[in-house]
Amino acid sequence: MARQKRKIIDSWIIQYYDKVLAISLRLTGNREDAGDCTQEVFIKAWEKLGSFRGDSHPMAWLKRIAINTCYNFLNRNKVKQWDAVEDISTSEEPVPGAQFRTFDPAYLRVLSPLERSVLVGRVYDELSFKALAAALDTSENSAKVSYHNAIGKLRKVMT
Amino acid sequence: MTCKEIQAMIPEILREPGKHPEAEKHIETCEACRNELAFIRSLQQELRGAFPQPPLTETIPRRIKVMRKVRYRTLQRYGIYAAAAAAVIVLTFLLPSLFSTQDRTPEMYTYYETETLEAMMAADLSEGMRISDEAIALYLIENAPMNTLEDLSF
Numbered sequence: 533m534a535r536q537k538r539k540i541i542d543s544w545i546i547q548y549y550d551k552v553l554a555i556s557l558r559l560t561g562n563r564e565d566a567g568d569c570t571q572e573v574f575i576k577a578w579e580k581l582g583s584f585r586g587d588s589h590p591m592a593w594l595k596r597i598a599i600n601t602c603y604n605f606l607n608r609n610k611v612k613q614w615d616a617v618e619d620i621s622t623s624e625e626p627v628p629g630a631q632f633r634t635f636d637p638a639y640l641r642v643l644s645p646l647e648r649s650v651l652v653g654r655v656y657d658e659l660s661f662k663a664l665a666a667a668l669d670t671s672e673n674s675a676k677v678s679y680h681n682a683i684g685k686l687r688k689v690m691t
Numbered sequence: 692m693t694c695k696e697i698q699a700m701i702p703e704i705l706r707e708p709g710k711h712p713e714a715e716k717h718i719e720t721c722e723a724c725r726n727e728l729a730f731i732r733s734l735q736q737e738l739r740g741a742f743p744q745p746p747l748t749e750t751i752p753r754r755i756k757v758m759r760k761v762r763y764r765t766l767q768r769y770g771i772y773a774a775a776a777a778a779v780i781v782l783t784f785l786l787p788s789l790f791s792t793q794d795r796t797p798e799m800y801t802y803y804e805t806e807t808l809e810a811m812m813a814a815d816l817s818e819g820m821r822i823s824d825e826a827i828a829l830y831l832i833e834n835a836p837m838n839t840l841e842d843l844s845f
Contacts (some may be wrong), residue, residue, distance in 0.1 A: 541761050549754050550744055557742040563749075571757045578761050635737035654702050655735055662700070676699055681790040683698075687730060 543577045548591050549574075552598050558652045559602035562639060569605050573598045596667040599653050603668055606645035639689050647682035650675050692717065698727045705732060 554575050556566035576597050577584075584593055638646055647666055653659040661679070665672040697714045703716070704711050707730070718724045744750075 534765050536796065538761055538765050542758055545754050545761075545793040549750060549757070553750065553753075554742070554744060558738060561742075563745055567753055570753070571760060574757050575764060577762060578764065608785050635734065635741065637738065640738075652738075654732060657739060658706055679699065680695070683727070683730070686734065 537581050540581065541574060544577065544590055544594065545574055549596055551591060552594055555595060555598040555652070555657055556602055558656055559599070559649060561640065565605065565609075569598070569602050569681065572601050572605075576601060592663075595653075595657050595659060596663060599649050599659065599664065599667045600669070603645055603649040606648065613663060635690065638685060642685050642689055643682050644678075646670065646674075647678045647685070650678040651682035651686075654679055674676070694721060696726055697721075701728050701731045702735075704728070705735065802808050 546656040549570065553566055553570045556573070557563065560566045560569055573594060577594060580597075584590070640651075643651065646668065650661075650664055653664045653667070659667070661672045661675045662681045667691070668675065670678075692714060694717075697717055700714055701724075704714055708715070710730060718728055
């Protein structure tokens with residue numbers, strides 16, 4: 533039983549590590565934290581494997597764990613991660629003639645951990661509001677509000 | 692559908708064009724929704740390129756590290772059960788047999804006693820101890836009542 537569980541997680545580490553790392557990178561913004569979060573995702577998956585019913589794709593399940601893990605990480609490290617936000621709105625002049633400034637990942641720092649998690653989950657990782665609400669332990673409505681707030685804030689810093 | 696509802700669906704519309712005809716038709720005629728779609732499309736493209744995937748040389752050692760962690764956790768968790776199972780086996784089988792060995796009375800050793808003592812008589816003491824179990828022989832030498840030895844004309 534224990535060996536079988538470990539083998540499943542091993543195969544997932546081989547197949548999905550890069551995808552989970554990509555989600556973690558988008559959410560944490562740096563490789564070191566993303567690596568730590570990715571490790572935590574697979575350990576959580578090993579711990580919760582019994583609750584994975586197998587009716588969805590393993591990656592869909594891992595995505596939710598990844599969003600939840602990174603969201604918790606961002607909350608725990610709020611001060612360290614989000615303290616240099618003020619400079620962003622004046623950091624770069626818009627390119628003449630362009631509709632938006634060139635995107636800088638640092639712009640994501642204007643978002644709260646919840647807004648960032650919902651935006652990344654929606655726009656890049658193709659998760660529904662329902663799945664995001666479950667992953668982030670919030671309501672579907674709150675996830676929708678956070679998504680619209682995130683888009684509004686990004687528009688503001690990018691135009 | 693309101694503009695806000697349609698704008699919330701844009702990631703799905705971009706992922707599966709043609710699957711949301713009502714919303715797509717609205718976007719064609721609504722400037723605000725068109726702008727939103729263009730903005731989200733550019734966000735998708737730009738952020739995808741903003742964090743390039745680390746090379747394999749970096750991710751393979753990290754994968755191995757995670758696998759090792761999982762093995763360690765498995766050992767940590769199931770090792771406790773294995774230790775508990777081993778303790779149950781020891782308590783159930785080994786300890787009673789140890790105690791019973793200690794608590795055996797000389798009468799329980801009749802077979803060994805005879806064998807040992809006969810061997811002792813036939814050969815010498817050291818030979819007798821090799822034939823029988825050493826511990827039993829020692830027990831007999833130390834604890835056998837004198838009458839047993841006398842009965843055997845030792």
